[in-house]
Amino acid sequence: MDAVVIIVGGGPVGLSLSLGLARYGARSIVLERNAEPAPESRAVVIWPRTQEIFRDWGIYDAVRARSRLVDELIVVNARNERTLLALDWHVVDDVVENPGALIIPQSETERVLRELVRANGSCELRTGVTVTGLRQDSEFVDVTYTDGTSEATVRGTYVAGCDGAHGVVRGLIGLSLQGMTYDTRAVLSDELLDEDFDDDVSVRARFDKPNVRGAFKFGDRTWRVIAAVRSDGNDEELLSEDAHRERLRDLFGDRKTTTLWRSVFKIHKRHAQRFVVGRVALAGDAAHVNSPAGGQGMNAGIQDAANLAWKIAYALRGTGDGARLIETFDVERREMVTDTIERYTDRLTRVGIGFSPRAKQLVIRAVSRAVRGRGMQRKTCRALGMLSGRYTKSPIIDATHPLAGRRIDDLRVEDGRRINEIRKGEPMLVVVGDYALDLPHIALRAPPKRWHVKAPVVLIVRPDGCVAWVITKPTRGKIEAAWNTAFCGTKEL
Ligand SMILES: Cc1cc2nc3c(=O)[nH]c(=O)nc-3n(C[C@H](O)[C@H](O)[C@H](O)COP(=O)(O)OP(=O)(O)OC[C@H]3O[C@@H](n4cnc5c(N)ncnc54)[C@H](O)[C@@H]3O)c2cc1C
Incomplete structure (x- = not known):
């Protein structure tokens, strides 16, 4: 039987995951209850980090064509029309291809993603079906669903529960949102x-x-x-x-x-205690829900999909330790949710609802003064654009270096192209400084100061754009060993 991934739920996260899996050569079937996307606008912003993922998967242009790019964020006090905050996304021009927020209602995002899924030979979308059960063993997962009149079962090698906050998959694998x-x-x-x-x-x-x-x-x-x-x-x-x-x-x-x-x-x-149980993973609202402050919910879910897609696709190849690779999805995304996303949205929420009007105004005044400086503008854009955040607990990332576990800055290299433009979602070695390497790589003459690296070094960049390893005093042996650990032996160098 062909290896296939069953995705429960065709919301923005399930559809993105299907496209991400296709990008890495894996087939998937999306089972979705609703015939049409929900009409409500819900998430109306796609942040730079998510745009970058769409670029890696070759679907950015389709989404961009249906949205509006806003490269300046101006917040005014509606009481007196005074500007409280003015953010110019171009301050992060050097590290992202798309400095700005894509404005598009979620209903439209889902519509575009559905079209892309339907046009992709590796994806199948079955609508009007409700998943009611699943059973997994050491090789497969059987998913039961109904179309309202009859029941059917489909078998997959892996299952992703992308069925939202009220979905069934989480409960079926013995978890809850806590x-x-x-x-x-x-x-x-x-x-x-x-x-x-x-x-x-x-x-x-x-x-x-x-x-x-x-x-x-x-x-x-x-x-x-x-x-x-x-x-x-x-x-x-x-x-x-x-x-x-x-x-x-x-x-x-x-x-x-x-x-x-x-x-x-x-x-x-709230988040689930684990995001992976055996051959079943949870992503998006099925795994975590947070305050709408900061507009991160849908984006965080699509970023889960970006972490999971290549791992499942590599695990399906059957070489190396695929199970261990998929386990790291749980460690990495749970850390990102608890330490970055929940912390950030909680802070914004508490200022909004917990502080007295006077305290709120003092905070806003202080923030608006601080953000006038370029350094704070950059920091704010990085946080809002979901460009910061770091995996520090993953066994496949060498977190001893401060650059590892972070998204790679999308810098321009000598020929004027950007790192991600060359990488196109593939894993890649980046050689910083003077080091002769007879393997495909991207060469960067000098590192930016904030990377805290002393050239020559070699970076291992994963398909999701995360720096897995910073190899100082590089040798061929060190690079091979680190690569093997970063991909659990599922991907040859
Ligand atoms: C009012 C509102 C405003 C929001 N604003 C923002 C914002 O500004 N920015 C932001 O990033 N996020 C925002 N969010 C959050 C965002 O909408 C969610 O994070 C996002 O929808 C999560 O996507 P998902 O695919 O994980 O889940 P969902 O969108 O919930 O999709 C789950 C899908 O699974 C299907 N499904 C469920 N159960 C089954 C089953 N048993 N069988 C088959 N299919 C099933 C559902 O029909 C649905 O299509 C907002 C949410 C709300 C409600």
Whole structure:
């Protein structure tokens, strides 16, 4: 039987995983309950790190064609129109190909991804089917699903549970989402303004109220509004049309708005105890849910897919220790979720809902002053763009060097091309400085200071763009040994 991966859930993460697997030569079947993508806009931003992944997989142009690239983030105080924050994404020009945020509603992202999946010979999308069970042994996983009238079973070598926060796969492998739920909820709505503001402002916010409220522009006259409401308040009052209109007035003044959709959400900080059990992995909301502050949920899920796709594809080749390679998905992504994503979104959430209006304004003032400096602009863009974060606990990464475990800066090499443009999602050796190597590699004359490397060194860059190893005083033997560890023997040098 052909090795195949069964993906439960065709949301943005499941569809991305299918395309990522195809990029590395693996076949997959996506089982999705809904015939069409959900119509709500939900995640409206694709950050630079996710764009980079789409580039590696050759699907960036299709997504880019349906979105708007915003290279400046301007936040104003909606009370007095004063600029609180102005971020110029071009400060990270030297390390990313796409300095900016792609603005595209999630419904549209899913539509493009569905089209790409349907056009790819290695992917199959079955819609209108609901997964109800799975059973795994040491070789295969059998997944049971129903189309409403009859039941069927499909067999895969691996299964990925990408079925969202309320999915079934997590429970079927004995796990749950653990963590906490904030005692403040969020009212989210999409608003169409009769007349838009005549400026380039992307975010309008109010920090002078006990509960923060903000609006993010994501389309022509279209704004996503998010407002915190305390759980202990009177629901009827807090969620009434009058209260909603008052929040909108705070953000848009007297401008008329039409509410396209509105909903109230609990805000969580939760993740599964493990992301891998045997031949089954969890990715996206099925594995972790966090606050919408910072807009990282969908992006984090697609980044899970980028970590998992090449590992499953390499494991399917049957050489080396594929099981160990897939186990590292659990170690790496759980660390990224707990130490970077949860920490970052939690900090933003606590400022928004926990601080008094006065404390909030002091923080905002301090941040807005600090971000005027280029160094802080870069740091903020890197955090927001999901370009920072590091794997330090993985057995296939040599975390003794501060550069290892991080995404490689997408620097320009001597011929003017960028590292990722040459790599195109393949693993690669990067030789920094003067070292003669008779293996395919990218040569970089001098390292940037922040890399803390003393040339000559050789870097091993994985398919997902992560630096696995920094080999100082390189020799052929050292490179071979490190490569073997980084890929658990599944990929020849
Ligand atoms: C209102 C709102 C606003 C948000 N804003 C942002 C934002 O600004 N930025 C951001 O990055 N994230 C945001 N998010 C989070 C983002 O939407 C999620 O992180 C993202 O949808 C996760 O993708 P996923 O593919 O993991 O799960 P989902 O999108 O939940 O997809 C899961 C899929 O699995 C299918 N499925 C479920 N069970 C089964 C089954 N048994 N059988 C078959 N199929 C099944 C579902 O139909 C669904 O299509 C927001 C979320 C909400 C609700």
